[in-house]
Amino acid sequence: MPKSRNGPQIMKHLPKAIVLLFVALLFACGSSATATPSGAPSPTAVSQVTAVPSTGGGAAAATPVPTAMAQATEAPSAMVKPSGTINIGQRETGIFQGHPSQASSPRIQFLSSSIGEGLVTIREDLLPNPMVARSWEISDDFLTWTWKLQPGVDFHKGYGTVTTEDVVYSYEQWYEGALLARAGFIGQYFGFDGKTAAATTIIDDLTFEVFTDEPWVPARVFEFLRNGGGVSTWIVSKAQSEELGIDKASVDIASTGPWEIVDHASGQFWKFSAVEDHWRQTPFFEELVFWTIPEESARVAGFQTGNLDNFAMDFDSIITVxxxxxxxxxxxxxxxxxxxxxxxxxxxxxxxxxxxxxYDPSQAWVSADLDTNSKEWQDALLVRKAMNIAIDRQTIVDTLLLGFGRPQYLRDWMGHEARANPDWVYEYNPELAKQMLTEAGYPDGFTITLTPAIRGAPAEVETCQSLAQYWETIGISVKIQNIPYATIRPSLITRKYQGITCLTVGVRLTPLIGASNYPITSTYSYGTHHPIIDEIFGRASTQTDPLKIQAGELEFYNWMWDNAMASSIYVHDGVWPIGVRLDPDFDPADYSDVRTATGFEYTKHR
Known part of the structure; x- marks a missing residue:
């Protein structure tokens, strides 16, 4: 049975005073308790907010403009001046670089929920709402998108108001930087890559038009224009980048969010100040600080003493919290x-x-022949299936998630289970897994490299370690590579990494969004590409009929399932610890990624 590994370790990269405080507290407070799994998706001990619906229809909608549009708001005449500081403990933030050509995951989610704002934000039903964009219209043939911006949205640091020139500049930089997972799709949509007749035209300071040359499923566009997720984007001042140069602008970026960067130290902290008279929401607190605290025990200790108001929490700390x-x-x-x-x-x-x-077919799960009917393909398929049925997903949910989740076997369908294929289930059977490895030609097993993608999700490292235990049980030798996600990510983009990773993602606006990581045009890569994938995705991604989109999604993932090209472990709930100084009655700024708390501009003093 997998066990949590949260023993105290040496803390690095913290300001000296904080380190001394946390070390002292660790000895005073001891380790966290472990709760008995409740077996319920949302235990009653946790106060609940409105659930993300299980039948989000975001992908299918091709409607012009949402009926409820956000507007730039005027500050109340008697607004209370922001005061106090919100301290957040994160596992990893990385170097602060806010320019679109330099920003990359896992920093994206922290930047977009502080200094940045997307053109749209995603609401509870997974449909888009206006943000920096005031409205949009899609032509009947789905080839022309007309975007209108909110008037009076100011940049930080005195760089004026947002215009369409800033928007087009920003997205061109997202594409040219090629660090964002959806950079390639941004280039296609706006026509920056020059591969089709797609083009972007500025109409006036607040209006621009995108001709896409071929139809786009709207959810694919909203995913990279949204706020608050791992592939989110934001707008920056073109004037600042031209005045200071990209490198200098990036570390003191002028964007539009409710928080403005004022100080940062790599591997230590990011410090933001509230933007007063912000067009959307002036924060109630004066400062927001993201502290980099790699160890769970140190984050828990900081929360216990009130030095942290919120932190990225592993579920086995729930009882302590x-x-x-x-x-x-x-x-x-x-x-x-x-x-x-x-x-x-x-x-x-x-x-x-x-x-x-x-490309290295010497790896046991990789075929030397792309023909799915070949013996080489069938042997590699047996290996992948064997590794899947060797995993006891329910035990992982019960022990590492304390019941705050459920098993999942094929990723990208969280929230869309009602229309998923019910046959997508791996029954736990380690004895059969051993037989399958023998049949595939590996009676003595083989060696793999396993890397957890450390991005702040609950139990992400422990879950990956549990996979190693299950696979070693059937004779596979596992080398665990514990390195920061920001370190490994470049080798994922270049397709250089050889091994297996554990990676947690948020809800997909539609499963086709997850599928977009597999075509050869994707900047980011899950290490899995095949001509059949491109063929199926190409058909599905240009549909405009909701039923045809959904049929294409099933065709894509049925092929992925039949060939065991990718898999999943579980779906987990979000559990946010809220400290005594914060009023917990606030909602996420964007519902497309709620793994960690966001929306701190709406957080009031308690």
Whole structure:
């Protein structure tokens, strides 16, 4: 049975005073308790907010403009001046770089929920609402998108108001930087890549038009224009970048969010100040600080003493947090889905028409032949299926998530289970898994590299470690590579990494969004590409009929399932610890990613 590994370790990269305080508290407070799993998706001990619906229809909608549009608001005449500081403990933030050409995951989610704002934000039903964009219209043939911006949205640091020139500049930089997982799709949509007749035209200071040359499923567009998630984007001042240069502007970026960067130290903290008279929401607190605190025990200790108001929490700390006087646990269903990515499955040719440089069929799960009827393919398929049925997903949910979740076998369908294929289930059977490895030609097993993607999800490292235990049980030797996600990510983009990763993502606006990681045109890669994938995705991604989109999604993922090209472990709830100084009655700024708390501009003093 997998066990949580949260023993105290040496803390690094914290300001000296904070380090001394946390070390002292660790000895005073001891380790966290472990709760008995309740077996319920949302235990009653956790106060709940409105759940993310299980039948989000965001993908299918091709409607012009939402009926309820956000507007730039005037500050009340008697507005109270922001005061106090919100301190947040994060596992990892990385270097502060806010320019679109330099920003990358896992920093994206922290930047977009503080200094940045997307053109749209995603509401509870997974449909888009206006943000920096005031409205949009899609032509009847789904080829022309007309965007109108909110008037009077100011940049930080005195760089004036947002215009369409800033918007087009920003998205061109997202594309050229090629660090965002959806950079390639941004280039296609706006026409920056020059591969089609797609083009962007500025109409006036607040209006621009995008001709896409071929139809786009709207949810694919909203995903990279939204706020608050791992592939979110924001607008920056073109004038600042031209005046200071990109490198200098990036570390003191002028964007539009309710928080403005004022100080930062790599691996230590990011400090923001409230933007007074913000067009959307002036924060109630004067400062927001993200502290980089890699160790769970140190984050828990900081929360217990009131030095942290919120932190990225592992579920085995819930009982300890519940015991903190005045603390509140805020529950949000469908926060994340933990997947397994099998890297090295780079079949066919890359986007430039070349063979993949790092394709390595010597790995047991990679076929030496892309023909799905070949013996080589069937042997590799047996290996992948064996590794899947060797995992006891329910035990992982019960022990590492304390019941705050449910097993999942194919990622990207969280919140859309009602229309998923009910046959997508792996029954736990380690004895059969051993037989399958023998049949595939590996009676003595083989060696793999396993890397947890450390991005702030609950139990992400412990879950990956549990996979190692299950696989070692059937004879596979596992080398765990514990490195920051920001370190490994470049090798994922270049398709160089060879091994298996555990990666947790948020809810997809539609499953097709998850599918978009597999075509050769995707900047980001799950290490799995095949000509059949591109063929199926190409058909589904240009549909405009909701029923045809959904049929295409099922066709895509049925093929992925039949060939065990990718898999999942579980769906987990979001549980946010809220400290005694914060009023817990606030909602996320964006519902497309609720793995960790967001919306601190709406948080009031308690």
């Amino acid at each position: 519940e015991a903190v006087e005045g603390a509140v646990l805020k529950g949000v269903p469908n926060a994340g889905q933990a997947g397994i990515n099998w890297y090295g499955q780079t079949y066919g040719l890359d986007r430039d028409g070349n063979e993949y440089e790092f």
